[in-house]
Amino acid sequence: MVNFKINDRALSAPKGTTILDAAQKAGIPIPHLCFLKEINEIAACRMCVVEIEGVDRLVPACNTEVLEGMVIRTNSPRVRQARKTNLRLILSQHNSNCTTCVRSGYCELQRLSHDLNIHYQPYDVQPERSRVDLSVPIVREASKCIKCMRCVQVCDKVQGMHIWDVAGTGSRTTVDVSYNRYLKNTACVFCGQCVTHCPTGALTVRDDTNKVLRALADPEITTVVQVAPAVRVAWAEVFGVVNKNKQVPVGKLVAALKRLGFDYVFDTNFTADLTIMEEGSEFIQRFTHRGKYRWPMFTSCCPGWVRFLKTEFPDYTGNLSTAKSPQQMFGAVAKSYFAEKMGIDPHKLCVVSIMPCSAKKAESELPTMHDACGDPDVDVVLTTREMVRLFRSDCIVPSDLAEEPFDSPLGTGTGAAVVFGATGGVMDAALRSAYYLVTGKNPDPDAFEQVRGSKPWKEAAFDIPGAGKVRVAVVSGLANTRKLMEAVDNGEVDYDFVEVMACPGGCAGGGGQPIHEGVEMAASRSSQLWKLDAKAPIRFSHENPDVQALYRAYLKAPLGEKSHHLLHTDHTAWDTALKCMDKGC
Structure with a gap:
């Protein structure tokens, strides 16, 4: 066991426990977007960043382990500002027409924007162009993808099908069908596990x-x-x-x-x-x-x-x-x-x-x-x-x-x-x-x-x-x-x-x-x-x-x-x- 503090609360947890896991067990919420326990722990979204006393940089709570004597702040002014900035950058590439989105009302991105009090956008919004194919049951709208990698990890680790992958480089980096294919030309079985684990409306089941x-x-x-x-x-x-x-x-x-x-x-x-x-x-x-x-x-x-x-x-x-x-x-x-x-x-x-x-x-x-x-x-x-x-x-x-x-x-x-x-x-x-x-x-x-x-x-x-x-x-x-x-x-x-x-x-x-x-x-x-x-x-x-x-x-x-x-x-x-x-x- 290691002893540490989160928001001035003295806590202990087994060695190897992440900050996010320790906080959740103590009833201390830490926002997160891309995290899926044991499936997607890559800290891609940076929504779960926290401040550690004596450490210059903010660290992601989802894949940083608690250490003996660690003093953690989950909601300091610096942390709040970083989360808002990170979320606004994500939203700058997101099609936020929520009223016509099938996930409106139970979208994790929407919920997080509300929780973090995001009510204006200082950055230009330039969503990726979508190419929607309704000939198959699974529909991907690129303009709503936040590059969290959940679909990639679920398809790889849980289903073993390797249908989704990272495409492009730099600012053009996105998630798409692997090997630059159309979904209908892959081995996809249309199980929909990528859909149920997508936090937004980027992946949906065709509406009939x-x-x-x-x-x-x-x-x-x-x-x-x-x-x-x-x-x-x-x-x-x-x-x-x-x-x-x-x-x-x-x-x-x-x-x-x-x-x-x-x-x-x-x-x-x-x-x-x-x-x-x-x-x-x-x-x-x-x-x-x-x-x-x-x-x-x-x-x-x-x-x-x-x-x-x-x-x-x-x-x-x-x-x-x-x-x-x-x-x-x-x-x-x-x-x-x-x-x-x-x-x-x-x-x-x-x-x-x-x-x-x-x-x-x-x-x-x-x-x-x-x-x-x-x-x-x-x-x-x-x-x-x-x-x-x-x-x-x-x-x-x-x-x-x-x-x-x-x-x-x-x-x-x-x-x-x-x-x-x-x-x-x-x-x-x-x-x-x-x-x-x-x-x-x-x-x-x-x-x-x-x-x-x-x-x-x-x-x-x-x-x-x-x-x-x-x-x-x-x-x-x-x-x-x-x-x-x-x-x-x-x-x-x-x-x-x-x-x-x-x-x-x-x-x-x-x-x-x-x-x-x-x-x-x-x-x-x-x-x-x-x-x-x-x-x-x-x-x-x-x-x-x-x-x-x-x-x-x-x-x-x-x-x-x-x-x-x-x-x-x-x-x-x-x-x-x-x-x-x-x-x-």
Whole structure:
């Protein structure tokens, strides 16, 4: 331990503690902008400078360690003036049209300007020219970039994709797509982790709310919306809507979507259960005919992971489950079974998805995702943040609304479905039903707890009577995924079934979820999902009564002819941007 003073307060901390960390633990705020603990500690913004007695220069608190006897001033006149000057210099290269910025109200630069009482700008403002490309889900506006390097570090250290880099020199230094490329010509999987860690509006997810508003306003269009499992535990963080049990009432979310004007509000949990029926059946079929397939079998729910595999490890594309993601299954069922049941022209049915994910936008635009009627199965994908903006723009206050149930018949879900939003949830749900499909009996729904939790790479083995030992793995975050894939490729590990989520912690920490500066919410959101599962009246996907009815009346059987046409896909039938460039297309 070392002893020191901050603002005349005598404190002590373990040797190696930074001034910023020591101050935060003592409840002493120090402004900072670029800092991300253990990810970006490069002191680029100089907002956290402090004064140390006996030291001529101001030092950054984020990467300066406390020393024995150190006397620190965090808000002296010299420090305040330096911070204001540094912030004004940053603002001199920033497009400060805050009223039209999607991050207005929860932008760290905006908040810091307010906190430091910046109310005039003595320097000429010369923002970088922006080149906005709306053909991909991730949008970069160079004029709003403050060169904090967060996106670079998150993409490098957390996701291992190396999409962003420093470009230019001197006063022209900026952050841009690496190797002077367009984003659409890179290996970017559109996970959106760079967006959720950007402190300004320089990186955002493409806004598609106007497409939804046009559909809602068209009297000839029937609008259907589905809500993903991870959305229900995140959307209310913005509104503070919780019930007496401190849980988010999803009924208020349904009511708010109805108030927006949607004709039908459904639960993606329904097709999460459907996914388990198809994917679980596919795994059992492969597992009981091992010699016909290459191993392991990979889940295919996460579009970021699918794009990553096709780009980085294309030889394993055939290992992917052919089952579509729950989002795409829902679109196919809505524009076939539901449209037929309700007597609706599927060409006049607009299917909207509310997802915690930015990569889902790219998935819905794939040429292989239009099996129901020839049109895209899912017309528009909105992130959780876009949905919240729609509520606000329509003056909807969810806490004032009475709860409403999801519509039928595509609104019923089980506990197994709701945990799709957490890392390990797909594997857990699949094993529950795989056990039943082999044995005809339900296992203990908590028998597969080893695949749960926030550990980024989990391994387990389970015995299924009549099938044998199943070796499984669960991984989240693409840097971790790369390590797993390299281990698989090198023969260091041997699995039968692997679940992969591109975002750390799974969909709960997706790139379309509400942003909380400096706080990672995936673990707490996932915990809520597991609690919902534990309290669910039905915890097995194969027991979903509406899924059973769908098979009886329409699909007939998992892996059947109609199921295969609507609910499965050929992952080799489309190319990534890099593959397309190699072919010259």
